[in-house]
Amino acid sequence: MEGFTFYFFAALALVGSAMVALLPRLVHSAFALVMALSGIAGLYWTLGADFLGAVQLLVYVGGIMILFLYGVMLTPKESSRWNLQSILFPGLLCVLPLAVLLHLGWTGVEAAVEFLPTLPEPEPTTKTMGKWFLDREKYLVPFELASIVLLVALVGSVYLARRRKEV
Amino acid sequence: MERLVGALEGLGESAFALSLLMCAGVVLGFVGIWPLFAVWLERKASADFQSRLGPMYVGGFHGWLQTLADGIKLAFKEDLIPAQANRVLFWIAPAVAFCGAFATMVVIPIAQGVEIVNLDIGIFFILAISSVGTIGVVMAGWASNNKWSLYGAVREAAQLVSYEIPIALSLMIPIIAVGNLRLGHIVGFQCAGPEDAGFVYLSHHGWLLFYSPWTLAAGLIYFVASLAECKRAPFDLPEAESELVSGFHTEYSGLRFSFFFLEEYVFMFVVSIVGALVFLGGWQPLPFVSFQFDNPLMKLIGAGILLGKAVFLVWVQIWLRWTLPRLRVDQVMTMGYKYLTPLAMLTLMGMALYQYWGCRYIPGIL
Incomplete structure (x- = not known):
């Protein structure tokens, strides 16, 4: 159950974030950002941080994203397709932190990140x-x-x- | 429901998942049936207000099956998507809008101890999850690729963001008194009595609406702001059929349109039942006299009383819709920002001081 909810919300957050970066239209990116932020709220809930998850939904999805969309909806419908050249530099910038994170995740360094075998019992x-x-x-x-x-x-x-x- | 989940817990994880699915089924069933009744009520009420008959034929008694017939008609209609619309967003939008109203049902207790999950953040969860529905409406308005829809969506975004503030503040005022966010505890506070209370007893606090002048004001602010939150007249600017054709759902037809319809009526029910639970004593029938709702039969009666209160509040919403003219956009904003929000803040401060000075057992005197 926990495994399923975790993977579901993690996938929501990751796929949403990827769509924010890769979709050509600004409005689509904004809606994908809603998806990513909701996924993160779900992850907070999975980890037992109920209040934080609700705040994430209320502030980001219900407040900031709506104002965001308010602005984006009224902009001209331009689309910018990404190609190899346009993502080369940002991609290079991402490689280092991603490599560090992957390394940490792979080796499971106890000093940096403590991996728990099971999630703790959620507390209010x-x-x-x-x-x-x-x-x-x-x-x-x-x-x-x-x-x-x-x-x-x-x-x-x-x-x-x-x-x-x-x- | 609680006992059911408890009994299934021993059977392992898959049974637990199954029980959750069953709860979802119950909620879905309610969400499907309630609008049938509410729409019929609304049509009969509007007919009464305008000296008409309203639906009279289908089903025999005052056309009580009319909405079911309309629902079947909607389900069999062609699913139209405008050629220039954004297909994916147009397709998802009704579902997203519906999710917000649907998910709030999870934490609502229908009788003492009968709820699907007893979240510690209870009422705050309702506030948070109901804001997701707005995204769906905005999505629908934009994806339709229609000026009327877009105007409707923009109005919706502005209106809902503004009225979320007075709603959240006005719900905080009873929470100051109770000191707990769980809806069950909020009702428990209102029927708290002496230790050795019998079947009928005088409660310490009474309904929160009459607990102090501040909670009375909070209740009224909550009701007005909740009208705006579920886009009801006089705040139905996002659909304003005389100005915007029908606002954000202009391009929707058939089943997809009915999802927006369901969302509106379910959300009306949700704000009403939350109002009944927080301000009107939940399943307690009388303001200062409480009953013990501990055995299954009494719980059933309590659930009936609670539903009665919620339906009454929905009826008041319908009544207001057919009585008041629609406000202008600037008037809606003025109402939200210049009156309701400052009033809610003042009430919040008043309640905090009231509670701090400890004059909580003298109703009516600051």
Whole structure:
């Protein structure tokens, strides 16, 4: 069961990401990104991070992707086919991190990644997260800082979008 | 359902998978049958509001089989895909839209302890998964390659992103009181009573709608925002048939069109049953007097009461649709951003302070 859900969501994330990179049309890439992000939310759930998975869906799929699509849908329908030349440089850039990851995965270096034979029993995370966010010893300062950053972004976007007086 | 899953657990993993499939079958059956009733209710209600008869012939009693006949007709219609449409996206879109409404059913408890999964994030899961449906509508609007559809999709995107904020904030207010996201616990809070409670007892808190002035305000905000979330009049801008033909599903026909239809009615039911569970005491029939719903018979009665409340809320949605005129686009945005969101934030702060100062047992006084 766990194996099946893991492979299903992993395939969703990987195929989605590949489609984002390879599809010629911008809108198709955006929809493929929805698929990839949902796959990642599913992976979080498989690993027992229920709250994080739901946040991933709510923020990325339900919020950011919709705004993304909002923008992309109204752009002209251009398509850019990829060929060997256009992906040569990005491809070379990807080779090194991919090689490192594959090496780690292949050899299973315990120091870098600890492979668990079975997944741990999923535990509810919401309560702990709520406590830690408001704990001075833990993450109170980063939490408040993040909310200040969000507030600044909010005020900034209102400033940019306001109706200017005609001069 | 819980006992069923428990009994099957001993049989190993394949039986567990089978029980999950059975749960999915039950939900799918409900999702298929509920719209038949809701559409009939809506047509009869609209006829009453306009002094007409509505469906009268099929099935004998007030045309109660009319929707089934319409459903069969839709299923046998030709599956048209416009030549210039984007075939793949056009094909997937109704399924994606339907998924969002369908998946929310998984965490909804229908009686005490009767739910498919008891997720710790309960209500938050509903908020998160229902936002997936929007993607389907946007996809349909874009893939149809039609200006009306695209306008509908753009409106849908704008409207749903804006009204998600007041909905999430207004649902947080009862959660402040309860301190738990599980829907079962939220109902449990509303019928909590003394330790040695008999069959009937006075509950400590009562329905959350009447728990404090803040939760009352939250309930009203939730109801208005949920109308916008399921694209119901007066917020039915994404389909606005007098302006956009029929908005995002202009190009859809037959079975694919009916999927959008199902999604709308199922989502109406979902927001109503969540409202009934969170604000109206779930399966408790009276605001401040609770009953024990612990044996199977009482659970069945409780499920009936809960469904009754949900159907009543759906009825109010239908009633509003045939009473109020549609808002303009800018009015919808004004409503969302200038009124509902600030109100929801104020209510959230009020509730937090109310809870902090510990005046929770004096209803009506801050």
